[in-house]
Amino acid sequence: MQNYKHSVSLDMDKCKGCTTCLKRCPTEAIRIRDGHAIINPVRCIDCGECIRVCPYKAKKAVHDSLADMKDFKITVALPAPSLYGQFDNMTSIDYIIDGLYKLGFDYVFEVACAAEMVSQYTRMYLNRPDVKKPVISSACPAITRIINMNYPFLSEQIMPILPPIDVAAKLARDRAVADHPELDSSEIGVFFISPCPAKASYVKNGFAGDKNNVDRVVSIRDVYFKLIDVMKHEEYPEKGADSGMVGIGWAATGGESSAVFNDRYLAADGIENCIRVLEQIDNEDFTDLDFIELNACSGGCVGGTMTVANAYIAQARLQSLKRYLPVSPNRPKDKEIPAEYFTDFDVEYDAGLSLSSDRNEAMRMMADIQSITASLPGLDCGSCGAPTCMAFAEDIVKNETNANECTIIMRELFHECLDQRKAKELTDKIGQNIRKNGEDGEKIN
């Protein structure tokens, strides 16, 4: 995991080294060093929380540019269903699909259509007698990453079926290749229009393995402003959307679960809430569930940091957009889940959090962490650059910082010095008086 490519960047000029992201990072991946935030790549799960909370807008999501369309002979747009909830006064998704064609894409393949297929495969998968329940959704990459990092026993419960983005990319590429046998597959560019940077990392790190068919990940925000310019609503578009209620529902929390058509499910969102759910499931509490949907962003994908609209407003818009659509027009007829839609990558338990590969050394370090933590003020103020006093103690023991960075202890020392200095001034003064009084030949009180 050392070479993991992340999708969060920092604008050094804008970062003031405040402690906002430090305190909010769910995996304690951030430290403030030399007045700036730095991210530990081993711990970062790309949830985007730091981007969301940064008061100075110094944290940015890293994604590709639409300008890259010129690098390909044929381009395919894969709009995430969350895109549809971004627009005010939108009466039909058809305008958005048409807008994407107007932006120059040769094909538009809705991720929502693939989501309906995945919903069908999920239902089939849950009916298998040998499946360990609860099955955890594979859709949110920040969630699958934190599971692989912190809950190795739950890894095997992640649904081994490709998430909608990969199914959409495969089908879209297959269609473009079939229509253009004269082109090499590398001349076809598949662009995912994404609500979040976690999806960008997912693609960049090749988590879908050989099954990755996405070439570029662009942000909903960038596409939004371009779409606003071309969607004129003058005449009703010829080419429209093919997705239904189920696929569009995936954009918000609960959509994926409700499509399982089984009430033994749990749907949670917000990374902190998801972590609490994972902790409890990991302790084998809560076992009578069939399916668990976890979304790192509050509200689900509509809450992604590369979107424009407020998550809950987007969700309300989606509800009215999908109201009169068919339930699930993209249900595959397969009797079995096709082998090509299974994930084929094994997850390795990441022991990156251990203090030392030598147990005795780790024990010694742990003993030091315990005693240093006990000597710290316990305010968890973050001024030292670590999110908590305990994290600070860990950093001291790992030689990543030094004990002088604790401003509370330094303040106490400062006061002690002042007091000592005052005391010295006082004794000096008294001494002078003694000498003076001695010279005058008087008695001292």
Place this chain on the structure above:
Amino acid sequence: MSENVTFHFDVDGENFSSAGEASVLVKKKLRQLGFSPEIIRRVSIAMYEGEINMVIHANGGSADVTVTDEDIVITLADKGPGIPDVSLAMQEGFSTARDNIRALGFGAGMGLPNMKKYTDTMEIDTVLGVGTTITMTVKHK
């Protein structure tokens, strides 16, 4: 040979929603010490069940986890009512939890049996009206 390391936690009996926090922290500590996921899971489940028990029956208590060269010792001590019949309490499905606790999804009568199942040794020292101390070990060598 290295010195033992002990982690101490006070388990708050007033606050149901914080039950299980000690086991979360222990999990992190054991991960930092480089234990295998299997060992961590066993300690975590045993401790979690014990924590919940202390909150339900004994208005909280203390939890100490000591890591030695050979094993991980979990000591859960409370000043609760004590267990009148230990062998009955060890039976799967036996529970004296009140209805309001059951409504929260607890009280399935699997706490003590699970603690025994996931650990190598378990001793229950209980005195009616005085309290209960449960000592469990998970061998890691």
